[in-house]
Amino acid sequence: MTTPATTLACTQCGGELHPDEGQIFLTCPYCGATVYVDKSQVVFHWSLTPTLDAAQAAAALRRWMSGSQTIKDLDKKATISGQAFQYFPLWYFKWRSPQGERIELEPAAATSVTELRRLALPAGDLKPYTADLEAQSEAPSVPLQAARQWLAQEHPGVELRENALVHVPIYLFKYTFQNQVYTAVVEAATGSVLANLFPSKPEAPYLLAGGLTALVYLCLAVVPLAGGAFGEGGGLLGGGIALALGLLAAPFLFAFAVWVASRI
Numbered sequence: 001m002t003t004p005a006t007t008l009a010c011t012q013c014g015g016e017l018h019p020d021e022g023q024i025f026l027t028c029p030y031c032g033a034t035v036y037v038d039k040s041q042v043v044f045h046w047s048l049t050p051t052l053d054a055a056q057a058a059a060a061l062r063r064w065m066s067g068s069q070t071i072k073d074l075d076k077k078a079t080i081s082g083q084a085f086q087y088f089p090l091w092y093f094k095w096r097s098p099q100g101e102r103i104e105l106e107p108a109a110a111t112s113v114t115e116l117r118r119l120a121l122p123a124g125d126l127k128p129y130t131a132d133l134e135a136q137s138e139a140p141s142v143p144l145q146a147a148r149q150w151l152a153q154e155h156p157g158v159e160l161r162e163n164a165l166v167h168v169p170i171y172l173f174k175y176t177f178q179n180q181v182y183t184a185v186v187e188a189a190t191g192s193v194l195a196n197l198f199p200s201k202p203e204a205p206y207l208l209a210g211g212l213t214a215l216v217y218l219c220l221a222v223v224p225l226a227g228g229a230f231g232e233g234g235g236l237l238g239g240g241i242a243l244a245l246g247l248l249a250a251p252f253l254f255a256f257a258v259w260v261a262s263r264i
């Protein structure tokens with residue numbers, strides 16, 4: 001089965017384009033727009049220029065590992081086992097909503113890091129895609145039509161203003177922590193780190209600290225009730241004692257919570 005030779009209209013100037021069979025990256029001979037051909041559709045094709053080199057990307061990953069999202073000292077405990085650079089394809093949708101213009105991204109190729117859709121693309125930094133990036137680019141494997149259907153489900157009734165393909169420069173990292181391999185992406189234009197799964201802070205110690213605090217104050221709340229059993233004066237005295245003890249306990253409980261936070 002062969003695809004018949006197609007004639008498509010340029011997204012920018014409307015000029016006739018005659019892509020060769022199988023050709024997906026195209027530059028309009030009339031206006032110079034770079035476009036992407038997905039079956040019978042032509043969309044703008046953009047790229048972002050990387051500003052981080054491999055060492056700076058690794059440094060960004062280390063900073064994220066030492067931050068508050070991940071477990072303490074992950075930057076020292078984890079071993080980076082792989083680092084690869086590529087231009088990753090994302091479908092770019094722009095539409096108008098009552099709150100203004102909105103942009104949604106959807107990975108245009110298979111990836112374990114679906115967090116890529118959360119990237120904040122600096123619109124002014126989008127550059128026409130050039131052929132010299134092709135060797136490092138992953139071709140889209142998610143059809144535009146499928147991505148559009150997904151968008152229509154997520155946001156019913158939206159009117160699409162712009163639909164484009166963006167190749168985003170990324171460093172794909174593999175790192176090992178406690179015999180488990182994790183994947184993280186450092187976007188090479190802004191240095192933002194994206195990961196779906198990573199060693200995060202365990203919640204149990206926080207729950208313990210919170211539970212202890214609740215227990216202490218519950219006990220203190222019982223004091224005025226117990227005092228109340230000895231008449232109104234007893235209740236008042238009990239309330240005073242509970243208040244005093246509560247104020248006394250607060251700094252200790254706070255210190256304990258801080259200590260827990262510093263340990264994990």
Ligand SMILES: [Zn+2]
Nearest residue numbers: 010013028031
């Ligand atoms: Zn054109």
